[in-house]
Amino acid sequence: MKRTIKKVAVIGSGIMGSGIACHFANIGVEVLLLDIVPRELTEAEAKKGLTLESKIVxxxxxxxxxxxxxxxxxxPIYSQKFASRITTGNTTDDMAKIATVDWIIEVVVERLDIKKMVFEQIEKFRKPGTLVTSNTSGIPIHFMSEGRSEDFQKHFCGTHFFNPARYLKLFEIIPGPQTATEVLDFLTDYGSKFLGKTSVVAKDTPAFIGNRIGIYGIQSLFHLVKEMGLTIEEVDKLTGPVIGRPKSATFRTVDVVGLDTLVHVANGIYENCPNDEQHELFKLPDFVNKMMENKWLGSKTGQGFYKKVDKDILSLDLDTLEYRAAKKASFATLELTKTIDKPIDRFKVLVKGKDKAGEFYRKSFSGMFAYVSNRIPEISDELYKIDDAMKAGFGWENGPFEIWDAIGVEKGIEIMKAEGLEPAAWVTEMLASGSTSFYSIKEGATFFYNIPTKSQTKVPGQDAFIILNNIRESKKVWSNSGAIIQDLGDGILNLEFQSKMNTIGGDVLQAINKAIDLSEKEYQGLVIGNQAANFSVGANIGMIFMMAVEQEYDELNMAIKMFQDTMMRVRYSGIPVVVAPHGMTFGGGCEMSLHADKVVAAAETYMGLVEFGVGVIPGGGGSKEMALRAADLFHKNDVELNVLQEYFLTIAMAKVSTSGYEAFDTGLLQQGKDIIVVNKDRQIAEAKKHALLMAEAGYTQPIRRSDVKVLGKQALGMFLVGTDQMEAGKYISEHDKKIANKLAYVMAGGDLSEPTLVTEQYLLDLEREAFLSLCTERKTLERIQFMLTKGKPLRN
Structure with a gap:
C-alpha cells in the first residue's frame, strides 16, 4: 500500500524529542509535540494568579x-520560520489528536515501565495502520510491544535517531517480533529520501549497531589511555581529523554528549551482554566512576575531561584527577602523514609507526577489527551496515572494515595476532575463498563480502546515488592538478575540484573552462559538484597575496579578469550548468553558484560572500551579481534603495547562511529556480537529473544583460552616510569603512547623476577595479596574511 507522511506526533519534548520534531518541520511535515502536564506551579506562575488548570501552565x-x-x-532547524509547523500540547488534554497523524514517535525517558504506559495510552487513540516507533538507544524493542494489539505490533518498531537529529545521519530501524516487512521497507526508504539519513536496519540487540561499536571504541580507549600512560590531549590528537574523525575526537566528544549518557549505555551493554568476549572492557574505569560521583559530566556541568577557566581550557590529569594547563601533543608518526591528504591513505603509515603513536594505532585498530568481526552475525548479518552506522552516527570518515581494507586484511590479522587477538573465523574463510578484501568497486558500484554466499554482493540502495569515489578513474574524461572531469552518463559531465579545501586557483579555472568546452562540443550539460567535506572555501587567497606583495598588479588584474570571465562562462555557456554546493560554500564557491543555471544545494550548505574578512570585496562577479539581483527586484513605486541595501548588507556583513534554506533569505539562492536536497548522498544524481531536464527541454544560450538598473549618486550617498555613522559609532574600523565604500561604489554603479541601465560588463569592470585597489592596501594584506596563518579573520 502507498503510505505518505503528512503529520507526525512526537511524544516527549526533551532535547531529543524537540530535535526530532524540528527535523520533521525542516522537511515540511506538520508536527504535534506533546509532553506531560507539570505537577506544580512555578513561583512566577503563582504570582500571576495562574492555576494548574491554565493552558499556559x-x-x-x-x-x-x-x-x-x-x-x-x-x-536544530533549517530556518526559524519552519518552527510554525510545530504545534505543542500535553499528553493529558491532547492525546486524542494523535488519531489524525500518520506516524507516532515516542521519545520519553529511558524506562520500560514508562514507555509501556505511553504505548497503552497511544493505543486508545491511534487509528489502525498508523506507524508507532520508539526512539530508544538501548531498551529491547520486543519488550515494549508486549500486550499490544496485533495491528499495533505489526506497525511498531524502534527508530533510533542520533543526537542532534538534524546533523547526525544515522537512522537505526529495529524491528520488533511482529513488525511487518513493508513497514521496515517504508521507513528505510523514508529515512533516506525524506529525512536525509543513512537508514540501517539493525537487530534487536543491546545498544543496536552504532552505540555497541561506538561505546566499545570509547571504552577501549579509556582502558588504553591508562595502560599506555597517555594524556587526554594525546588521545584526542591521535583520534581526531588525522584518522578522519571529528575535531572533538574522543574526550571532547564525551564532554559534549555527556559522560552520564555514555555511562548509561556502557552499563546497559555490560549488564545485557554477558557472552561478549570483551565483556570486562565495558566495566567503567575508576576515573570515570570518580567523575560521575563529582558530577563532572562535561559541557552540561561546566567540566568533564576539559574545563574552561576564563579564556583557558584546562585538561583533566587522569592519574591525579586534577585539572592542569593543556599540553601540546605531537608524534613523529603523525608528521609522516602531513603530505597525505585523505585519511584512508594514512592508515598504512600510522600502523607502521615506531613511536608511541604507532603502538597506539596497532593496539586500538587490532582491538576494533577483532571486535567488529565477532559482532557478525550477532548485531548484523552484513558488514557494510557496521561501517554505515559508524560513519553516519559517529562522524567517522571510514568505517572499521574500510580501515581494515586500507591497511590490508592480512596485515590487520598480523597486528591482531601480535596483540594476542584473533579475527572471527569467517575472515580467514574469506581469505581462503580467494576474496582479499571486504569491499570492491565494479561498474561504478560498491560490493561487499557476503558471508553466507562467500561472494562479493552489491551494497543495496546505491541506485539513487552517484558515488564519485566509484567512478573517479573509470569515467575520467580529463584532469589536471586541481580538478577532474567525469562522465556521469546520458550526456552529462561532472567537474570535481580536488585542490586543498577545494580552493579555486588557476588550475580549477582552467578545468571549468575545459569542462564547458567539452560539454558544448560533445555533451548535453555540466554539473559542478564534489563529495568532499565542503564544496569550496573560495579563491586561492595565497596566490592573490603573493601577487599583491610582489606588486604584480598587471598579473593580478589578469587573474581577477580570468575569474570573472570564467564565472560569466558558467552563466552564458551553450549548455545548462548546474552547481551542487554543500557544507562551506564561501567567496568564489558562492560566486560560482550565483552564476549557475540552477543550484541544487544540500540542506547543510553554509553559503556566503565572506571577502570582507580578508579586506576585499567579492571580485569574481559576486558584487555585480548582487547588484543585478537587487535591480531585478525593483518594482514600480518600490523604495528601490531599501532593496539594494539588503543585498549590500549581505556582502558587507559577510552573512553566511546556516542552512541551504536560509540562503534564500539572503538572496544567494533564488526561489522558483534553485532547489534543496536533504540527503547529500543524492545531490550529484539530482543535479544530473536537472541538467538533463534542461538540456532535453531545449536549452538556449542566454543573452548577456545590458539592462541592469543602477541608482548612481542616490544610492551611493545613502551608503556613504551609513558607513560614516557606523565608523563614528565605532561599529566598524576605518579600513572596514574603506572596503564598504568601495562595495557601495560598485553596487550603486558609480557616481552616475541619475538611475541608468548598464551592462554586466560595466559592473564587472567597477568590481575588478575596486578589488585591485584594495589589494594595494597594507591593512588588506595584513588581513589576508592573518587568514592564511591563523585561519580566522583579522579586524584591523
Missing part, C-alpha cells in the same frame, strides 16, 4: 523545551 514543559531547543546552537 499545562503546556509549560513542552513550550519551554521547544523554545530552548530553537535557541540552541547549532540550530
Amino acid at each position: 499545562r503546556n509549560r514543559l513542552v513550550n519551554e523545551h521547544l523554545a530552548n531547543s530553537l535557541k540552541s546552537k547549532p540550530s
